Amino acid sequence: MKSPSATLLAEVRTFRQNYPEVRYVDLIALDIPGHFYGKRYPVEMLEKVAAGSPLKLPQNAVLLGAQGGLFKIGDYCFNDGDPDANRRLVPGTLKPVSWESQPLGQMLITSDGTEAPIEFEPREVLTRVLERLHHKGIHPVVAFELEFYLFDKKLDNGLPQFPRDPLSDDVDDQPNLHIERLSRFSDVLDDMAQTAKAQGIDITVITAEIGPGQFEINFGHCDDGLRAADWAALFCRSTRGVALKHGYRASFMAKPYLQFPGSGMHVHVSLYDGGGNNVLAAHQQQPLRHAVAGCLALLPHCMPIFSPNHNAFRRLGGTVNAATRASWGFEDRDACVRIPESDPRNLRIEHRLASADANPYLVLAAILAGLEHGLETRQEPIAPLNEDRSSGTDFPVDMLDAVRAMQHQSVVRDKLGAEFVDVYCENKRQDHLAFQQEISAREYRWFL
Known part of the structure; x- marks a missing residue:
């Protein structure tokens, strides 16, 4: 069987072959109110992440309010130094985006399956139940x-x-x-x-x-x-x-x-x-x-x-x-x-x-x-x-x-x-x- 990184790397390379005009890919995840947050990555950098390079985003991005603001919740947001947390690519979700004016791709990311999953990330909550x-x-x-x-x-x-x-x-x-x-x-x-x-x-x-x-x-x-x-x-x-x-x-x-x-x-x-x-x-x-x-x-x-x-x-x-x-x-x-x-x-x-x-x-x-x-x-x-x-x-x-x-x-x-x-x-x-x-x-x- 292929390793997870080998499978992801093959997915990214196949995507690049099929959509050579795409230069950027949105890496996205759902926050608590149900909005997507993330980063726009150059597709060549995405290949490095698929091969095993770290992918980190602020942990507290999951906590954003409905209008994007941060609330003080326990020690989160204002007393924790706003730390980064590891994310991983979700296999099988790298797809072209057809509704933007420029060629673009998107791919889901998540903290579940990483060494330290974010306990309050919605996808991680569902993962634990399943x-x-x-x-x-x-x-x-x-x-x-x-x-x-x-x-x-x-x-x-x-x-x-x-x-x-x-x-x-x-x-x-x-x-x-x-x-x-x-x-x-x-x-x-x-x-x-x-x-x-x-x-x-x-x-x-x-x-x-x-x-x-x-x-x-x-x-x-x-x-x-x-x-x-x-x-x-x-x-x-x-x-x-x-x-x-x-x-x-x-x-x-x-x-x-x-x-x-x-x-x-x-x-x-x-x-x-x-x-x-x-x-x-x-x-x-x-x-x-x-x-x-x-x-x-x-x-x-x-x-x-x-x-x-x-x-x-x-x-x-x-x-x-x-x-x-x-x-x-x-x-x-x-x-x-x-x-x-x-x-x-x-x-x-x-x-x-x-x-x-x-x-x-x-x-x-x-x-x-x-x-x-x-x-x-x-x-x-x-x-x-x-x-x-x-x-x-x-x-x-x-x-x-x-x-x-x-x-x-x-x-x-x-x-x-x-x-x-x-x-x-x-x-x-x-x-x-x-x-x-x-x-x-x-x-x-x-x-x-």
């Missing part, structure tokens, strides 16, 4: 679904405008599920899909959603949880770039319009043992019930992950298929945890609560932690919505309450890592407080 499950003989298969909105490229006094229908040049202000909307916006949607496939992302179904200019993209089921989350993260980046190229803005913002549905991140998860048997389907699906109970038990304590900002909480309960309580049901889109109809081989849960702008690594880590907790404790879930429409347990509906519910919950701290939980909760608390430090026009109208 490794623990693999040691138990449990192998997840994962598929993400992402909803997003298209807007006109120009804002109106800072506010989004409906996208213009390319055929009629009128605004697409009619919320509907019509298949014709896919045809009218086919140029940009097809470019998004083809660009994603060029990034190695397995794109499957495209749907016109209910909101004006709202669409959903489904990804294929993947037996590598890290790769599935990589796909979701990379898709958000490429989709924004492609939209701008076509004269639109694409956004995964959770609730851009109060009067229309928000955008969610739906995650399908099935679990298999070493022999390829579906763990959830065994013993008349009793493990499925245990897994559901575990998900529902941890859900109220993972809300800062599922709803990672002030706007994301606006999405809950307002319109279509957005739950206000932790619930489950068979073929029920009003439930947080839906069990789609399937044969025993493909039995799975669909976790529907997270907003589309949530961090996919952390969302999947929290879902898997809930499934693991349920299989361990073997508790029975509450009644499904199919039996009792009022069934469900409350969860926090604002950020500060959500942070309090998460930070000291022992199971969450054990499953996701105490250091991560402390850092993440303080990051969200500080982001929320920073968001409040601006007086809106509405506030003057009400109280001046």
